[in-house]
Amino acid sequence: MQIIESPEEMQRLALFLKRSGKTIGFVPTMGFLHAGHLSLMRLAREKCDVLVASIFVNPTQFGPNEDLDAYPRDFERDELLCEEEGVDIVFYPEPGNMYAADASVWVDEESLSGVLCGASRTGHFRGVCTVVAKLFNLVLPDLAVFGEKDAQQLRIIERMVRDLNFPVEIVRGAIVREPDGLAMSSRNKYLTELQRRNALCLRQALDHVVDLVGQGVVDVAVLGKSVANLMASVPDAVVDYVEFVDDETLQPVGRVKGKTLVALAVKIGTTRLIDNAVVVP
Template identity: 65%
Template sequence: MKIIQSPAEMQSVAQAQRREGKTIGFVPTMGFLHEGHLSLMHSARARCDVLVASIFVNPTQFGPNEDLDAYPRDFERDEKLCREAGVDFLFYPTPENMYLDGHSIWVDEESLSGVLCGTSRPGHFRGVCTVVAKLLHIALPDFMVLGEKDAQQLRVLRRMVRDLNFPVEIVSGPTIREPDGLAKSSRNKYLRPEERAEAVCLFQGLEKAKELYSAGEREANVLKNSICEIIRKTSGSIDYVEIVDDETLKPVQTLNKPVLVALAVRFPGARLIDNAVLGK
């Protein structure tokens, strides 16, 4: 595995691989890797000639009061895990390399990004879209693998790739969970033991919604109330519990086509998200 920090060098390497007719798979991450990230790398490795992964804690997707400086980092551990996962090129740029002095161009999605996490994290998806657009131009992949845990991000980036005609296939990988159901996340390490025990409420709420849906319930408010009831028994505060159209992310009242059930809950140690799709 080769570690590359320069965007120009990474792009040159990718161009050389493509000239040789090789298929490039790409997994973008912010590091502090866990089994969820590794599952995406294994999925990509199985279907490409060259696997590129990136580790970049993107400053432009963090708000003024968010955890950029405290975001967990462990490059030596991440490097080892990438090698074991079969990564060929690990792109590890600095913020100064990715955002040159005077940077003034942004990619802003205006339909899917204004709801859910976009409401409480203004500017977040502008940062996400901009950095991923840059990474796609740098790594030049045939396909990119993204996790389904970040459901809104997955849909926003699919829309960006579609609307800006990126010649890239978006492949999704399932959410990887702890034995008790909590979705794997780099932010889980922020949780105190008592918060960690309570954090399973997100998964329990989704399971309750699935149970009600399987029993024939189709009213969104009934499902939402059942989820909120479970979360309110914990120290977590609800950022949002929403049931939205799986494609447009617009709220629905009655479930008569596929919907995304999306949750965000704030604990003193961390803000956690989770989701499930019903009706597919």
């Protein structure tokens, strides 16, 4: 396995691989890898000749009061996990090499990014789109795998690829959960033992919605009130949003019809967690 820190070296190698007829698969991460990330790597590994994983905590997608400095990092552990999963190249750049001091060009999606997480994390998806575009230009992947847990991010990246004509196939990877149902996240590390138990309310809320929709309850006001009542009983849980939106456009819906994305963002203590499910009446 090769570790590359220089963006220029990464791009030169990617160009060489493309000219050699190799198919490049790509899994972008911010490190502190868990089983969810590894499942994306396995999915990509099946579809490519050369598998590249990036480990880069992207500063431009963090707001001024968010956890950039505290975000968990453990490159030595990540390196071992990547090697075990058959990653061929780990791209591990420094922020100063990814962004010029006077960088002034950004990629900004204007339809899908103003709702859900974008409503409370101003500028977040501008940072996400910009760094993913840069990574695509450096790694030159034929396919890239993104996880369904970050549902809004996944749909925004798909839109960016479509609208800017990136020659990249976006592959969706299923949410990977702990045995008790909590969606895997690098931020789970922040939770105390009690908070970890309380965090199960996200999955419980989604399961509750799925059950109600299965019983024929499709009015979003009724579903939302039921989720709010459930959340109100959970100590240390502060709801950022519970939204019911069209699975493609991410626009709010009044009734569950067709594929509806139920998306949650909840703070457990100081740790913000997200989860989602797609429901069909």
